[in-house]
Amino acid sequence: MLIDTHCHLEEEYYDNLEEVIERMPGIMITAGCDSRTNKEVLERIKKDSIYGVIGIHPEFVESYQESDLKWIEDHINDSKIVGIGEVGLDYHYDETTKEKQKELFEKQIILAQKYNKTVVVHSRDAIMDTYDIMMKYPDVKYVLHCYGSSIEMAERFLSLHIRFGIGGVVTFKNGTRLKEVVKKLPLAYLLLETDSPYLSPEPFRGMKNEPSNTDIVALKIAEIKGLSKEEVIHTTALNAIDQFDLPISL
Numbered sequence: 001m002l003i004d005t006h007c008h009l010e011e012e013y014y015d016n017l018e019e020v021i022e023r024m025p026g027i028m029i030t031a032g033c034d035s036r037t038n039k040e041v042l043e044r045i046k047k048d049s050i051y052g053v054i055g056i057h058p059e060f061v062e063s064y065q066e067s068d069l070k071w072i073e074d075h076i077n078d079s080k081i082v083g084i085g086e087v088g089l090d091y092h093y094d095e096t097t098k099e100k101q102k103e104l105f106e107k108q109i110i111l112a113q114k115y116n117k118t119v120v121v122h123s124r125d126a127i128m129d130t131y132d133i134m135m136k137y138p139d140v141k142y143v144l145h146c147y148g149s150s151i152e153m154a155e156r157f158l159s160l161h162i163r164f165g166i167g168g169v170v171t172f173k174n175g176t177r178l179k180e181v182v183k184k185l186p187l188a189y190l191l192l193e194t195d196s197p198y199l200s201p202e203p204f205r206g207m208k209n210e211p212s213n214t215d216i217v218a219l220k221i222a223e224i225k226g227l228s229k230e231e232v233i234h235t236t237a238l239n240a241i242d243q244f245d246l247p248i249s250l
């Protein structure tokens with residue numbers, strides 16, 4: 001079964017969201033980023049094939065309210081909410097909010113720890129600080145979504161209960177570093193994702209991404225690892241079920 005472990009199924013991105021959802025033959029985990037999209041996650045998970053994670057993305061570090069965190073805690077045990085995300089650190093556009101981002105990230109890790117939920121981590125140009133904070137909470141379950149750092153860095157995370165979300169970037173010509181990560185990490189550590197509507201795989205690069213494209217990602221991983229696509233789809237589905245405690249049997 002195909003499982004897209006990370007996408008953003010929001011009305012504003014698609015004219016035909018219903019069709020996009022229907023085209024995906026498997027399961028999707030949609031991620032919130034702020035109070036508005038977190039509420040949308042609750043709407044989306046009414047659909048059988050959709051689960052959700054809720055959290056405050058570092059992009060919203062200046063605008064979120066304490067009440068948004070309270071809301072997350074109030075809904076963390078809702079049926080089909082399977083983690084906190086996406087949360088983390090992003091120093092790409094703005095380094096001035098580093099300390100505030102770290103504080104928000106830690107607060108949400110502590111929340112995940114309290115309820116034994118997976119933390120879905122976004123880390124951009126911030127991998128060392130991400131690592132240092134995660135290592136402070138080694139008993140928490142993590143996913144590094146859209147992993148983009150080196151294999152050496154990936155290996156440093158392996159003492160944690162962690163998996164790495166692999167998406168469309170693995171199909172890009174300049175995706176050499178990620179291809180090395182996929183080649184060297186055991187399949188047991190990998191999850192399929194799209195990050196829809198972003199990061200469409202080749203040959204759709206630049207176009208709007210959608211969950212059914214996890215199939216293309218699976219094929220690329222299979223090529224790199226010398227496995228069949230079916231094996232990649234099956235094992236990564238088992239990985240996702242374990243990681244997020246999904247009530248699904250294959």
Ligand code: NI
Binds near residue numbers: 006007008031086195
């Ligand atoms: Ni995302």
